[in-house]
Amino acid sequence: GESVGLHLPTLSVQEGDNSIINCAYSNSASDYFIWYKQESGKGPQFIIDIRSNMDKRQGQRVTVLLNKTVKHLSLQIAATQPGDSAVYFCAENINNQGGKLIFGQGTELSVKP
Amino acid sequence: EPEVTQTPSHQVTQMGQEVILRCVPISNHLYFYWYRQILGQKVEFLVSFYNNEISEKSEIFDDQFSVERPDGSNFTLKIRSTKLEDSAMYFCASSVWLNQPQHFGDGTRLSIL
Numbered sequence: 360g361e362s363v364g365l366h367l368p369t370l371s372v373q374e375g376d377n378s379i380i381n382c383a384y385s386n387s388a389s390d391y392f393i394w395y396k397q398e399s400g401k402g403p404q405f406i407i408d409i410r411s412n413m414d415k416r417q418g419q420r421v422t423v424l425l426n427k428t429v430k431h432l433s434l435q436i437a438a439t440q441p442g443d444s445a446v447y448f449c450a451e452n453i454n455n456q457g458g459k460l461i462f463g464q465g466t467e468l469s470v471k472p
Numbered sequence: 473e474p475e476v477t478q479t480p481s482h483q484v485t486q487m488g489q490e491v492i493l494r495c496v497p498i499s500n501h502l503y504f505y506w507y508r509q510i511l512g513q514k515v516e517f518l519v520s521f522y523n524n525e526i527s528e529k530s531e532i533f534d535d536q537f538s539v540e541r542p543d544g545s546n547f548t549l550k551i552r553s554t555k556l557e558d559s560a561m562y563f564c565a566s567s568v569w570l571n572q573p574q575h576f577g578d579g580t581r582l583s584i585l
Contacts, residue, residue, distance in 0.1 A: 395576075400578070402576035403563070405575060405576075410571070452570075457522070458503050459528050460507075460515075460517060462514045462515040462516070
């Protein structure tokens with residue numbers, strides 16, 4: 360039958376709460392990771408990145424955690440706002456593959472005012 | 473803030489026709505990329521480009537696809553003979569170097585009839 364696309368995991372939070380979005384990545388040779396936000400009709404927007412020699416990195420209202428043992432990445436958004444509503448993708452870069460990013464399936468974040 | 477720009481925003485083409493998608497990467501960036509996103513699915517890597525050569529390409533990027541840096545500012549993706557399954561959003565991205573954030577344009581929606 361015809362594919363109708365992936366059903367995205369959805370996270371629904373109340374405005375002001377903290378959000379945690381999780382991602383399992385695929386390749387133990389990945390050495391660089393990026394979180395992107397994608398709003399409807401727009402391209403992926405860079406949020407924060409982390410290299411494989413780190414396990415935590417903080418930005419403005421966002422924190423990325425990397426657990427290489429279980430190949431897991433998370434994005435924490437503090438004091439979530441309605442403007443944070445979007446689809447969030449993690450992306451991994453495998454060393455020596457010309458910058459190729461492998462994207463995860465995405466998580467839809469919905470913020471209720 | 474500098475951004476990646478893509479034209480056109482929407483391209484409608486008959487199956488079998490050639491199409492050229494255009495991008496202007498951020499001016500001091502050296503690596504350029506094309507990705508595509510079929511409706512409702514995740515972002516997929518097509519090709520990366522550095523120093524006027526393809527750096528890496530995916531299995532999607534077959535002989536029907538080509539990329540070019542025709543001048544000092546533009547980066548193009550050509551599809552020689554379009555197929556129905558080429559319908560997707562095509563995103564251009566650029567980065568200063570490898571393992572640096574890739575910044576995306578807002579994409580060209582390609583519709584093949």
